Amino acid sequence: xxxxxxxxKFLNANLPKAPSFHPYYEExxxxxxKAGGKHFRAQLLLGVVDALRPQLTQxxxxxxxxxxxxxxxxxxxxxxxxxxxxxxxxxxxxxHTRYDEVTAILAGDALNTQAFYEISRxxxxxxxVVKCVEILSANAGASGMVLGQALDCFFxxxxxxxxxxxxxxxxxxxKRLNLDELEFLHIHKTAKLIAASLEMGAVIAAxxxxxxxxxxGIGLDLGLAFQIEDDLIDATSDESEAGKPVHNDVTxxxxxxxxxxxxxxxSKNELIAKIRRELSDMPKGVCNVVxxxxxxxxxG
Numbered sequence: 001x002x003x004x005x006x007x008x009k010f011l012n013a014n015l016p017k018a019p020s021f022h023p024y025y026e027e028x029x030x031x032x033x034k035a036g037g038k039h040f041r042a043q044l045l046l047g048v049v050d051a052l053r054p055q056l057t058q059x060x061x062x063x064x065x066x067x068x069x070x071x072x073x074x075x076x077x078x079x080x081x082x083x084x085x086x087x088x089x090x091x092x093x094x095x096h097t098r099y100d101e102v103t104a105i106l107a108g109d110a111l112n113t114q115a116f117y118e119i120s121r122x123x124x125x126x127x128x129v130v131k132c133v134e135i136l137s138a139n140a141g142a143s144g145m146v147l148g149q150a151l152d153c154f155f156x157x158x159x160x161x162x163x164x165x166x167x168x169x170x171x172x173x174x175k176r177l178n179l180d181e182l183e184f185l186h187i188h189k190t191a192k193l194i195a196a197s198l199e200m201g202a203v204i205a206a207x208x209x210x211x212x213x214x215x216x217g218i219g220l221d222l223g224l225a226f227q228i229e230d231d232l233i234d235a236t237s238d239e240s241e242a243g244k245p246v247h248n249d250v251t252x253x254x255x256x257x258x259x260x261x262x263x264x265x266x267s268k269n270e271l272i273a274k275i276r277r278e279l280s281d282m283p284k285g286v287c288n289v290v291x292x293x294x295x296x297x298x299x300g
Contacts, residue, residue, distance in 0.1 A: 044289065
């Protein structure tokens with residue numbers, strides 16, 4: 001059984017429980033967790049631990065589950081009518097489409113909070129648990145992923161009335177972001193959670209502070225490369241291949257819109273080359289984890 005298989009088994013055995021007389025709330029909590037996805041972030045965390053401290057791999061499963069819950073909450077909210085209004089995610093109907101918008105909002109809220117509950121229950125030393133909570137909250141919260149989402153929603157070329165009204169009230173004109181601004185947006189929206197995945201794995205594996213800082217930096221570059229690949233998929237794939245609506249980024253500040261498909265692909269490959277240089281003197285196990293995921297998800 002692969003590490004990914006083990007994680008999926010653990011996830012399915014530990015879905016959130018909330019029994020009540022609500023007809024579908026508890027079911028809604030698990031729908032997007034069970035719907036698949038790459039589990040890219042969980043694989044990074046567990047891969048680092050398994051490579052360096054395999055005796056702690058099973059103990060780290062609950063931290064990886066919390067990370068996956070945090071990521072899944074972000075996708076549920078990203079798909080809401082107030083944001084992307086997407087009908088499909090991971091090849092299945094989004095929660096607001098399958099049930100209703102209220103349920104989708106509350107399921108996302110619940111997974112956000114449940115993420116920290118799961119980490120708190122991990123069979124790891126208390127300082128390690130606290131550090132993992134600190135890393136995840138810092139990178140997913142107000143100055144991390146949520147900031148990136150705020151920038152993405154505000155600066156997209158949106159026809160949403162409330163956003164347009166706010167801009168008009170504040171006297172703000174629509175603008176296209178430049179490359180530095182676009183990278184800032186996606187470092188926060190996407191890359192920080194990927195970097196946090198690597199850093200949490202490094203903390204659990206007891207790497208020193210300097211190594212944890214370096215692996216976090218590698219994660220930021222990896223996250224940007226991952227976002228460029230996502231933009232390329234949106235621009236070049238069909239819906240059945242992507243598992244979600246595609247060709248929707250024409251109104252967004254995406255790497256493909258700014259750089260073109262060839263330019264975006266070249267930028268992704270430059271990042272991959274940079275990541276490989278940065279990995280050159282990292283522990284071999286860490287190199288293997290990152291290289292394997294690059295080969296699986298970022299080639300092409």
